[in-house]
Structures are given as structure tokens and as C-alpha cells.
Amino acid sequence: MNLHELSIAQLTRLLEGKKTSPEEIYTSFLTRIKEINPKINAYLTVINKPELDYSMRDKPLFGIPYSMKDTYNTKGIRTTAAAKVLDNYISPYDATAYTKLKKAGAVLIGKTNCDAWGHGSSTENSDFGPTKNPWNRDYVPGGSSGGSAASLAADLCSFSIGEDTGGSIRLPASFCSVVGLKPTYGLVSRYGCIAYASSLDTVGPMARSVEDTALVLEVLAGADSCDATTSQSKPPRYSQFLGRKIAGLKMGIPKEYFMKGMDDTVASTIAKAMKDLQKLGVEPVEISLPMTEYAISTYYLIAPSETSSNLARYDGIRFGTTRRSFGAEAKRRIMLGTFTLSHGYYDAYYKKATKVRTLIKNDFENAFKAVDFIIAPASPTPPFKLGEKVDDPLKMYLSDIYLVSVNLAGVPALSVPCGFTGNKLPISFQLIGRHFDETTLLNIGYQYEQVHGIYERPRIK
Amino acid sequence: MNRCMESMKDHGLSNQYNPVIGLEIHAELSTRSKMFCQCLADYFGQPPNTHVCPVCLGLPGALPVPNRKAVEWTILLGKALNCKINKITKFDRKHYFYPDLPKGYQISQYDEPIATGGIFQLGKKTFRIRRVHLEEDTGKLIHKGDETLVDFNRSGVPLVEIVTEPDFTNSTDVKAFLEELQTLIRYLEVSDCDMEKGSMRLEPNVSLRKLKSTKMPAYKVEVKNINSFRFAQKAVEYEIKRQTALLQKGETPTQETRGFNETKGITFSQRSKEEEQDYRYFPEPDIPPFVFETKFLEKVEVPELPHEKVERYVSTWKLRREEALLLTRDKKVAQYFERVISKLNQKKPDMVKPVEQTIAKLIVNKKIPIDIAESEFIERALEKRKKHEVDEKILAGVLGKIVEENKKAVEDYRGGKEGAVMFLVGQAMRELKGKADAVVIREKLMKLVRRDQ
Structure with missing residues (x-):
């Protein structure tokens, strides 16, 4: 039995029965990181000496080692957002997500690689080299939270905290065959998460099972006086709803999402998953999200506009680097955003995009009058090869075609693994829910997981 | 040129043109904490960079949370200026690069300010208030020899901006308006409006148009960095002279931002229109828009304002207007005066004149200091009265x-x-x-x- 392969619940049981210690668990993960990480470059920073606090013994995640995308501020620990601009930045404060996890007894083992500032779908835009997909190292792990997904797939941590602005949790979760939740905007505090596009950024858990995901979300969710966009309502105990009856729930199938252009294997694998869900009693209903075709353009107006603003503080006066250290993709998005916010263009681009955004949100609201949740592919294709799209930004942007609408609408979505291609490359579907209805998504994902079987792990040579 | 024109020219220039003057006034609110974080807002005299945190330093990942009191006080100020308080209001980001601006943008308000469309009465003249909005102050640059240092203690201090319509036509009204406005803001107890500490800053904009013309001039000159009412008056006067001379030569003054040199009493060019910034305003995504409920807005009550006090003193107590003005300039003096009156009236003293007039004179002429207890003041006043009993x-x-x-x-x-x-x-x-x-x-x-x- 390898400790690093066990779920949060299993580890907690062992700890409670004094069958293992937090040190032992940590060492198991750390040893594996030393062996595997050089092959896949999932971590930018590894913490060799954990801060184990035994007064946290009764806390829900006591002794559980986890990783965080390097966009989270961690006091005294290097925080780069995978950008050279922050090459040696040591943060003087903690992100709320990090504080909450500390208070829950979880132990940070390292900070993971990503596309610099969250700009990308493959982790190839990291200023510290790409992360490789543990299933096949010629392939990308998805992005931008690619390091988080890879660290989980390779059993280098028990769970990870990603960040999803336009699919950055769900795409890598799908490419690495792990679970990823993009929560409702406003459910989890963004305080201390280095901003990409503030009106779209969400902080969410990634894990090796839906159950683990629910356990971590319970810790993360809830109002924060440091983030004015968090909801004041008290979130439910998500794990207590797992296993409740789902028969009779209506599953929306958006016709715009299941069109040609989708990879055949992806299409057939998801079709099978939908059958499995129907066996659990959910009823398929065809729906329409007519604004889907405008989602990518809308996203690529709003997100770069906000990022051009958020990155303005890296003006070369502080943080020890000049603006020359920005990578190509960051520069592209800064220029795009600066342009769309400029006098004379604002109305035609940014303002219009915000109007379309409202229409996209309305699409979902209308759909949820008829259905309880929506199923969709997480990606139109299986993972692609390193270098395959990196020189073609437009093609890269289209990887997120099923993902960005969710961010624009602010609704939650859960990425759940459902199979592999013939070459053993992972495929996932995503479940999209009503605002603040993570409970339903997690419960359906959990029950699917029970019949489908807990996910296979890659063999890394 | 006819003789009449000639003599006008000799006289001192401005008779061919009417000045069009508008004002922008910034005042730092005296809230306990800063606009978007918990840091203490009272930075004056503190060692550099001691009232700072990730939010007001603009560190990566930090988020602004608006100060409720500052929002309420801006509503109060808007009401006192007879503005419409907008039920829906929001913050926007205003972008520009400057070393004292840590985020690369200032959180301000662009197209949906808290208050709009007010009126300010100055004697018989009416000046329109275009808007009152809330924003954050910047840090401060300190130049030492070849080095420039940044102190972020002031960064994020709440700042209200009051913008008037270009309704002023002379520098005397400008000065009078500013003085009255200062009194009003101090009455509301939302800012100390201390010019020397920089908690009140003035930016007049001046242009000229031909007599009888009703069109707005095609240019506008803004004068920045003025830290006294007298300098504001001087700067306006200098601009009127300077622009008149240019117009008379057949030139149009350049649209620009000018500074004011206090020692020389002149303005100088700082930034022309070509160099003007594109601020790339867009709604601040980190702060949801405000939707005020009527009940909430009703709870913000405007106290009796100086001009209302003046009217009351004149009409009910028959004070001379000048005395009433002097008494009401400082709210503390007015309050002291009113407390003395109410105590005296309980005593029903035997005074020749109405009590109020006598007391008003004693305070205005500084016959008795007002830093003593009201009861002591009254004793001394009655004492004085005895002295007056001359046949x-x-x-x-x-x-x-x-x-x-x-x-x-x-x-x-x-x-x-x-x-x-x-x-x-x-x-x-x-x-x-x-x-x-x-x-x-x-x-x-x-x-x-x-x-x-």
C-alpha cells in the first residue's frame, strides 16, 4: 500500500486509527515528488520541511498534503504565477484559500506550474518551462492549471487548488484524468490569488475523486470580508449530499455543444457516459444555448481587457524586474486588452462584449428553467502534443470552446473523467449547474464515479 | 479700432471676453480606515510606509473592499450640495502609470457617480454642481537629491471629488465659493479640508469666450496643484490675463494642464492635449455595483448647514447678517453660541437688548473667549452687562x-x-x-x- 495513492477519506481513517502519521504521509509524497517531478515539471516550488501542527488534529484535512497553483500568495514562500516578472517574489501575506486550508489542518507540499498569469490552455506559456502530461509526456497537461492536474495524476499530492478563468481547472483536469471543480463565481474567496481576469477568476479544488473534491470545497467555500464579490450565504456541507437520490433529475444536452468538429472518440465516450447517467435515472432533455458561438470572442475581449488592467502594476518600479520580462502571450493579451479599452474602441468592443455576456448568462438561466443540470464535453479533442498549438494562438483559444461560457455566466461546472482514447489519452465530461448548486453536480459526479469505477492512474516510467 | 475699444484695451484687457470657469475640488475624507482596506487613514506626520497593507500597496492578489462610511459620507455631501443621489452607482478603474499609483490604476467613479446635478447658493448667485464622486488617494513622492522615494501611507485614503459646471465668471466668486464649500464640508464633519495638509485640493479650469457668445470655448486650461484659496484666485486671474493677451493676438490658447508657481504668481505649462492620457476606464470588477435602498438613503441626514443657520439667526434672533456669517463659519463656534443662548434663556436674564444679539457680539468681537465652559461664559457676560449700566x-x-x-x-x-x-x-x-x-x-x-x- 502506497500512502500517496490513497484518498483523503482513507488517509484520514489511517491517521485517526494511528496507523500512520502526518510525517509518514508527507514523506511518501515528497519521495515520489523527488522521483517524478523532474520528468513532468509539475512543481515550481517544493516544500521540503512541512509545517505540521498537531493542534490541528481534529480538523477535517489534518495531515493531508496538497499543492496550489503558483498564483496563490503564500507568506514567506515564493509566489510567481509562473511569470519571470515575479521570479523571486516572496509574498508577505497569505491568500484566503491558503489560510482556510491551514486552519483545516492541510499541509502545503508545493506550488505548481501553470501558464504565466493563467494565460493559456496547455501550460506551455509558463516562463519556467512546460509541464508534461503524466499519461504521455509528449502531450500537454492542459492549462492553465496544468501543474496542479499533473501533480494529482502522478500522485504527487492528495489534492490541488487550481484557478479557473476560462477553463483553467476543467481543461487540465480533463487532460490528466482528474476531477476539477470551477465553483460559482462568488462562492470561494479570490483574495490573494494573483488576478488574471477579475470578473471571471474562480478558485476551485482539483482532486482524484469527486468525494475528495467535495471535502476540499467545504473548506474553501464561504464569505470572506477581504473579497467584496463573495456571497454572504452559508454554503452547505457538500459531502453530506453525496449519494442522495438523483433519479428523475433532468439532464440538459445543448445541441450547440454536440456538433461536428468534435473528435469522434470524445463524442462516443461522452455518449457512453450519458447512457451510464441515464441508467442512474437522470432524464435527457435536448436544450439550446444559442449564444454559444459568441462565447470565445466575448471571452477574448473581456479577459484580456481585465488582464491588461490587472498586470499594469508590474510596471518595472517594484518586484525587481522590468516589463521586458513579460512573456509573449502576456504581451499579446496586454496589447489586446489595452486596445479594446481605449477611447473610441471601448463601446465597440468591451461594452458590446459585456452585453453579449449578459445574453450568454440568460441562455443558461433559460436552460435551467427546463433542466437541473447540463452535460457537455470538457474539450472538443483529447490532449494535444506539446508544441502542436503553441504557435497558433487562435487554435489554442478554441480549446476552451466548451469552457468559457461557464465563466462568462458565472455558473459552476465539474469536470469528471469518463474514459480514454485508443492511445490512452484521457477524456472527461463536464456537468454545469445552476448558480450555487455545486451540491447537485458533486452528487451526480459522485454517483457516476461509483458505477464507472475510481479512476485509473498513469504508469510513469 | 474705435476709440471706445482703445480705451477698453488700456483699461486692462478682459472686457472683450467673458471668462468661463469651472472647479474641481478634492477633499480627503476623515474616515478612520482607508477607502478599500483596514489601514488607518490618518497618515499625517506618520513615518513613511507604516500605514500600509497588501491592498493599498497594490500587491499581487490583493482585493479592495469599499469603506461603508466613506460611501455614506459622500452621499451626505451630495445631499448637502442638493444633488440627486443615484440609486445605482459603481466604481471604475482609471488607468495611468505613475510611481505613486501602485496598481497602475486608481479606483474612481466614471459614468455613474454617487451624486449628480446639484446646486450651490452663494449669496444671490447660483452655481451648479455637476457631480460628486468617491475615489482613492495616491501615494506621495518624496524627492531627495537625485533620489525619489515613495511613501504609500496616503495611498488608498478616501477622496471625494466635487466638480462644478463652468458657471463662474470671475476670480472673486471662485474664492468665495471655495471658502463656503470648505465651511460646508467641515460642517458635515466628513473632512477637515486642511489646505496645508493637502486634505483639500483645488483645480480651476479657465477659458474665455467672446462677450455675448453663449458657445463653450473650444479649449480649456486646467490649473493643478493649488493649495490655497488666495492662490486659486490668483491663478484664475493670471489665466484670464494670459489667455486674453493670446486671444487678442489672434491666437487660441492651447488646451493643456498648467501648474501654479506660488512665488511668481504665474501658471506654467505641464501637459498639452496631445500628451493627454487615455484613462481606459472600465467598471471595477472587484467591487459589485451598489444598489441603494430608499430606506438607506433616507437614513443619511444632512445637519443644519451654515447658510441655514445664518438665515435662522437673522430671521429669528435678528442678528446682523455679517455677525451671523462670522458666528457660523466654524461649526464649533456656532454650536457654542447656541448652547450659551439656550442656557441663558433658561435663566431669563435682564438684558436691554435681545440676549442673542448681545451674546453674538461678545463672541464675534472676542470679548470673552469661548474656550471656557458655557456657564462661565454666561457669568462673565452678565458681569460685563453690569459694567454697561452707565446712566x-x-x-x-x-x-x-x-x-x-x-x-x-x-x-x-x-x-x-x-x-x-x-x-x-x-x-x-x-x-x-x-x-x-x-x-x-x-x-x-x-x-x-x-x-x-
Whole structure:
């Protein structure tokens, strides 16, 4: 039995029965990181000496080692957002997500690689080299939270905290065959998460099972006086709803999402998953999200506009680097955003995009009058090869075609693994829910997981 | 050029043109904490960079949370300026690069400010208020030799911006308006408006148009960094002169931002229109828009304002307008005055004149200091009253004698030298060995001198 392969619940049981210690668990993960990480470059920073606090013994995640995308501020620990601009930045404060996890007894083992500032779908835009997909190292792990997904797939941590602005949790979760939740905007505090596009950024858990995901979300969710966009309502105990009856729930199938252009294997694998869900009693209903075709353009107006603003503080006066250290993709998005916010263009681009955004949100609201949740592919294709799209930004942007609408609408979505291609490359579907209805998504994902079987792990040579 | 025009030119320029002047006023709110974080807002005199945190330093990942009090106070100010308080309001980001601006943008308000469309009454003149909005202050640059240092203590301090319509036509009104506005803001107790500390800053914009023209001029000159009302007046006067000279040469003044040199009393070019910034405003995504409920807005109550006090003092207590103005300039003085009156009225003292007028005079003329307890003030006032009990006949005799003996001073007074009357008062006081009220004597003397005429 390898400790690093066990779920949060299993580890907690062992700890409670004094069958293992937090040190032992940590060492198991750390040893594996030393062996595997050089092959896949999932971590930018590894913490060799954990801060184990035994007064946290009764806390829900006591002794559980986890990783965080390097966009989270961690006091005294290097925080780069995978950008050279922050090459040696040591943060003087903690992100709320990090504080909450500390208070829950979880132990940070390292900070993971990503596309610099969250700009990308493959982790190839990291200023510290790409992360490789543990299933096949010629392939990308998805992005931008690619390091988080890879660290989980390779059993280098028990769970990870990603960040999803336009699919950055769900795409890598799908490419690495792990679970990823993009929560409702406003459910989890963004305080201390280095901003990409503030009106779209969400902080969410990634894990090796839906159950683990629910356990971590319970810790993360809830109002924060440091983030004015968090909801004041008290979130439910998500794990207590797992296993409740789902028969009779209506599953929306958006016709715009299941069109040609989708990879055949992806299409057939998801079709099978939908059958499995129907066996659990959910009823398929065809729906329409007519604004889907405008989602990518809308996203690529709003997100770069906000990022051009958020990155303005890296003006070369502080943080020890000049603006020359920005990578190509960051520069592209800064220029795009600066342009769309400029006098004379604002109305035609940014303002219009915000109007379309409202229409996209309305699409979902209308759909949820008829259905309880929506199923969709997480990606139109299986993972692609390193270098395959990196020189073609437009093609890269289209990887997120099923993902960005969710961010624009602010609704939650859960990425759940459902199979592999013939070459053993992972495929996932995503479940999209009503605002603040993570409970339903997690419960359906959990029950699917029970019949489908807990996910296979890659063999890394 | 006809002779009439010639003489106008000799006279001093501006008669061909009408000045069009608008004002932008910034005031730092005196809330306990800063606009978007918990840091103390009172930075004055503190060691550099001691009132700072990730939010007001603009560190990666930090988020702004608006200060509720600052929002309420801006609503209050908007109400006091007779503005419409907008039920929906939001913050926007205003982008520009400057070392004292840590985020690369200032959180401000662009197209949906808290208050719009107000009115400010200055005597019989009305000036329109375009908007009142809330924003954050920047840090401060400190130049030391070749080095420039940044102090972020001021960064994020709440700042209200009041913008008037270009309704002013002369520098005297500008100065008077600014003084009245300062009094009003201080009354609301939302800012100390201390020009020296920089908690109130003035930016007049000036342009000229041809007499009788109703079109707005095609250019506008903004003058920044003015830290006194007198300098604001001077800067406006200088601009009127400068622009008139340019227009008379057939040139159009450049649209630009100018600074003010206090020692030379002149303005100088800082930034022209070509160099003007594109601020790339967009709604601040980190702060949801505000939707105010009517109940909430109703709870923000405007106290009695200085001009209302003046009216009340004049109409109910029959004070002289000038006295009422002096009494109400400082809210603390006005409040002291009112407390003395209410205490005195309980005592029902035997005073010749209405109580209010007597007390008002004692305060305005600083006969009794007001840093003592109200009861002590009252005692001293009654004491003084005893002194005044000089026989009316004796008094009349003395005054008659004074007028008789000082013909020169009487003539001077009649000839317009108002000061001459004070000489007569002095003589009378000496004669009466200080046992009379100088104010009463002054009034009696003036009556006497006028009647004699």
C-alpha cells in the first residue's frame, strides 16, 4: 500500500486509527515528488520541511498534503504565477484559500506550474518551462492549471487548488484524468490569488475523486470580508449530499455543444457516459444555448481587457524586474486588452462584449428553467502534443470552446473523467449547474464515479 | 479700432471676453480606515510606509473592499450640495502609470457617480454642481537629491471629488465659493479640508469666450496643484490675463494642464492635449455595483448647514447678517453660541437688548473667549452687562462732548473713513473709564454723527 495513492477519506481513517502519521504521509509524497517531478515539471516550488501542527488534529484535512497553483500568495514562500516578472517574489501575506486550508489542518507540499498569469490552455506559456502530461509526456497537461492536474495524476499530492478563468481547472483536469471543480463565481474567496481576469477568476479544488473534491470545497467555500464579490450565504456541507437520490433529475444536452468538429472518440465516450447517467435515472432533455458561438470572442475581449488592467502594476518600479520580462502571450493579451479599452474602441468592443455576456448568462438561466443540470464535453479533442498549438494562438483559444461560457455566466461546472482514447489519452465530461448548486453536480459526479469505477492512474516510467 | 475699444484695451484687457470657469475640488475624507482596506487613514506626520497593507500597496492578489462610511459620507455631501443621489452607482478603474499609483490604476467613479446635478447658493448667485464622486488617494513622492522615494501611507485614503459646471465668471466668486464649500464640508464633519495638509485640493479650469457668445470655448486650461484659496484666485486671474493677451493676438490658447508657481504668481505649462492620457476606464470588477435602498438613503441626514443657520439667526434672533456669517463659519463656534443662548434663556436674564444679539457680539468681537465652559461664559457676560449700566444721560453727555471736541475725526468719518469712528470710540471709553460696552458706544456714536450731518 502506497500512502500517496490513497484518498483523503482513507488517509484520514489511517491517521485517526494511528496507523500512520502526518510525517509518514508527507514523506511518501515528497519521495515520489523527488522521483517524478523532474520528468513532468509539475512543481515550481517544493516544500521540503512541512509545517505540521498537531493542534490541528481534529480538523477535517489534518495531515493531508496538497499543492496550489503558483498564483496563490503564500507568506514567506515564493509566489510567481509562473511569470519571470515575479521570479523571486516572496509574498508577505497569505491568500484566503491558503489560510482556510491551514486552519483545516492541510499541509502545503508545493506550488505548481501553470501558464504565466493563467494565460493559456496547455501550460506551455509558463516562463519556467512546460509541464508534461503524466499519461504521455509528449502531450500537454492542459492549462492553465496544468501543474496542479499533473501533480494529482502522478500522485504527487492528495489534492490541488487550481484557478479557473476560462477553463483553467476543467481543461487540465480533463487532460490528466482528474476531477476539477470551477465553483460559482462568488462562492470561494479570490483574495490573494494573483488576478488574471477579475470578473471571471474562480478558485476551485482539483482532486482524484469527486468525494475528495467535495471535502476540499467545504473548506474553501464561504464569505470572506477581504473579497467584496463573495456571497454572504452559508454554503452547505457538500459531502453530506453525496449519494442522495438523483433519479428523475433532468439532464440538459445543448445541441450547440454536440456538433461536428468534435473528435469522434470524445463524442462516443461522452455518449457512453450519458447512457451510464441515464441508467442512474437522470432524464435527457435536448436544450439550446444559442449564444454559444459568441462565447470565445466575448471571452477574448473581456479577459484580456481585465488582464491588461490587472498586470499594469508590474510596471518595472517594484518586484525587481522590468516589463521586458513579460512573456509573449502576456504581451499579446496586454496589447489586446489595452486596445479594446481605449477611447473610441471601448463601446465597440468591451461594452458590446459585456452585453453579449449578459445574453450568454440568460441562455443558461433559460436552460435551467427546463433542466437541473447540463452535460457537455470538457474539450472538443483529447490532449494535444506539446508544441502542436503553441504557435497558433487562435487554435489554442478554441480549446476552451466548451469552457468559457461557464465563466462568462458565472455558473459552476465539474469536470469528471469518463474514459480514454485508443492511445490512452484521457477524456472527461463536464456537468454545469445552476448558480450555487455545486451540491447537485458533486452528487451526480459522485454517483457516476461509483458505477464507472475510481479512476485509473498513469504508469510513469 | 474705435476709440471706445482703445480705451477698453488700456483699461486692462478682459472686457472683450467673458471668462468661463469651472472647479474641481478634492477633499480627503476623515474616515478612520482607508477607502478599500483596514489601514488607518490618518497618515499625517506618520513615518513613511507604516500605514500600509497588501491592498493599498497594490500587491499581487490583493482585493479592495469599499469603506461603508466613506460611501455614506459622500452621499451626505451630495445631499448637502442638493444633488440627486443615484440609486445605482459603481466604481471604475482609471488607468495611468505613475510611481505613486501602485496598481497602475486608481479606483474612481466614471459614468455613474454617487451624486449628480446639484446646486450651490452663494449669496444671490447660483452655481451648479455637476457631480460628486468617491475615489482613492495616491501615494506621495518624496524627492531627495537625485533620489525619489515613495511613501504609500496616503495611498488608498478616501477622496471625494466635487466638480462644478463652468458657471463662474470671475476670480472673486471662485474664492468665495471655495471658502463656503470648505465651511460646508467641515460642517458635515466628513473632512477637515486642511489646505496645508493637502486634505483639500483645488483645480480651476479657465477659458474665455467672446462677450455675448453663449458657445463653450473650444479649449480649456486646467490649473493643478493649488493649495490655497488666495492662490486659486490668483491663478484664475493670471489665466484670464494670459489667455486674453493670446486671444487678442489672434491666437487660441492651447488646451493643456498648467501648474501654479506660488512665488511668481504665474501658471506654467505641464501637459498639452496631445500628451493627454487615455484613462481606459472600465467598471471595477472587484467591487459589485451598489444598489441603494430608499430606506438607506433616507437614513443619511444632512445637519443644519451654515447658510441655514445664518438665515435662522437673522430671521429669528435678528442678528446682523455679517455677525451671523462670522458666528457660523466654524461649526464649533456656532454650536457654542447656541448652547450659551439656550442656557441663558433658561435663566431669563435682564438684558436691554435681545440676549442673542448681545451674546453674538461678545463672541464675534472676542470679548470673552469661548474656550471656557458655557456657564462661565454666561457669568462673565452678565458681569460685563453690569459694567454697561452707565446712566444714559451721562453717556449722552459724554458722547456729545466727544463729537464736539473731535471735529476732524467726525469729518473724516463722514468723508468715508470708516476707521475714524474707532478713534471716537476710544476717546469715549477713556472718558467713561472703560465702564461701557464699546459696541454700544460705537453704535450710538455712529447714529449721533450721522444725525448731526
